[in-house]
Amino acid sequence: MVDVNDVCDWVGSDTYVELLEFLRIGRKVAVNDEPVAEILLGHDVNKMNAASVSIADLKKVAENKHQFLDFFSAKLRLINGTENEQEGKCEEDDDDVVLKLHPFYKNFLNIYLIELCLLVSKPELLDSYLKAIRIPSSKKYASQLRVAYKSIL
Template sequence: MVTTNDVRNFVKSESYINLLNRTILTLQLDFSDEEPESQMFNIDAGMINKSNIGLDKLLTLCVEDVDKLIRYVELKLLNIEDDVDEYNEDEEDKDVLIERSPFYKTFLISYLIEYFFLKNDPKGLDGYLKALRIPSYKKYASELKDIYGQL
C-alpha cells in the first residue's frame, strides 16, 4: 500500500523531476514550486492504491516513455479545454473563469496512471476509473483511448 510519504518521495525522485521539468518546459505550463497541501499527497496515494500499480512501474514510465508521456499530457490538456464548451451549450450556463491555478509538482501522477493502463492494460482502465467514481467513466475511458491512439 502506497502512503502519503511514499508519494512525497516519488515526486522528489530524479526520474519524476526530470519528466516534470521537461513537461513544463515543452508545454510551457504555469507551474508552482510551492509544496502541495498534504491532502494532495493523500489523494494521489489513494489513486495509486486504487490502480494497484506499483511506484516502481510508474518510475519506469518516467524514464522510458518521456516523449510519449509529454505528448499524452499535451493532447489530454487540449482535449479537456475543447470539452468544456460541450457541457455548456446554453449561454446562461456558461462558467466564468475567475483564476487559473498553476500546476503543482504532483499533477503528473494521474497522467502516469492513465498512461500505464493505456499502454499495458487498456481493459483495466475502466475498472480503475470506476473505482475513482468518475462520472460516465466508460465514455471518459473511450476518450482517453482515443487520445492515446494519437501518440
C-alpha cells in the same frame, strides 16, 4: 499499496522532477513550486491504489519522456471543451466564472502517469479504475484516453 510518504518521495524524485521540467520547457506549463499539501498527496495515494499501480510502474512510464509528452498533448487536445462533462455539470447549471488561474501543483502529473501506465500495461483495468475514482461519464472518458493513446503509437 502506496502511502503518502511514498508519493511525497516520488514527487521529489529525480525522475519526476526531470519529467516536470521537461513539461515546463516543452509545453510551457506553469507549476507551483511550493510543497504539495498532504491532502493532495492523499488523493494521489487513493488513485494509485485504485489503479493497482506502484511507484515503480509510474517511474517506468515517466522515464519515456517523449511518449509522456505526446500522450499529455494528445489527451489535452481530445478533452478540450469537455470540461463540463468531466465535472458532472448539468445543462441548467450556471456557467463557471474564472476569477484567477493558478499554476498546477507539482503532483499534477500523477493522474496522467496513472492513466498512461494503465493504457500501456493494464488496459483492461482502465474502466474499473475510472469508475472507482468516480469520473463522471467514465466510459466516454476511457474511450477518449484510448483514442489519445492510439494517436501516439
